[in-house]
Amino acid sequence: MAFALHPQLEQDTSKLGEFPLCTVLLNKDASVPWIILVPKVDGIKELHQLSMDQQQQFLIESQIISKMLEALFLPDKLNLGALGNMVPQLHIHHVARFISDIAWPGPIWGNAAGQHRNENEQNKLVNTIAIELKKNPMFQKH
Numbered sequence: 500m501a502f503a504l505h506p507q508l509e510q511d512t513s514k515l516g517e518f519p520l521c522t523v524l525l526n527k528d529a530s531v532p533w534i535i536l537v538p539k540v541d542g543i544k545e546l547h548q549l550s551m552d553q554q555q556q557f558l559i560e561s562q563i564i565s566k567m568l569e570a571l572f573l574p575d576k577l578n579l580g581a582l583g584n585m586v587p588q589l590h591i592h593h594v595a596r597f598i599s600d601i602a603w604p605g606p607i608w609g610n611a612a613g614q615h616r617n618e619n620e621q622n623k624l625v626n627t628i629a630i631e632l633k634k635n636p637m638f639q640k641h
Contacts, residue, residue: 516640
């Protein structure tokens with residue numbers, strides 16, 4: 500069975516591109532910069548279900564995203580999480596958090612306003628992030 504992105508992730512995000520292991524998505528939530536990495540492995544729900552090589556590749560890709568978020572947005576903290584309660588497909592959130600954000604110091608999940616960026620704002624952020632990620636030869640913009 501070929502890899503397919505969960506419909507909820509399709510709806511809530513814009514695709515930035517691909518790494519060797521993961522599809523890179525930008526959440527449309529307007530409250531904070533929020534990247535989601537989705538390993539392109541069908542039927543996986545948990546990080547430990549990836550092979551050790553895949554887990555190592557994930558860590559490399561996660562580090563690239565984390566460093567990019569720090570460089571572009573200067574967050575006070577990065578939150579990483581793999582909840583999967585609503586979307587069982589393995590996906591790992593990388594969220595730039597700020598003391599001034601709507602949910603600080605609590606978790607962003609369930610505490611944001613639920614507002615999406617408008618299409619122009621989302622496209623601008625997609626382009627800004629993609630320019631930064633294209634500096635890494637592993638990243639391929641789509």
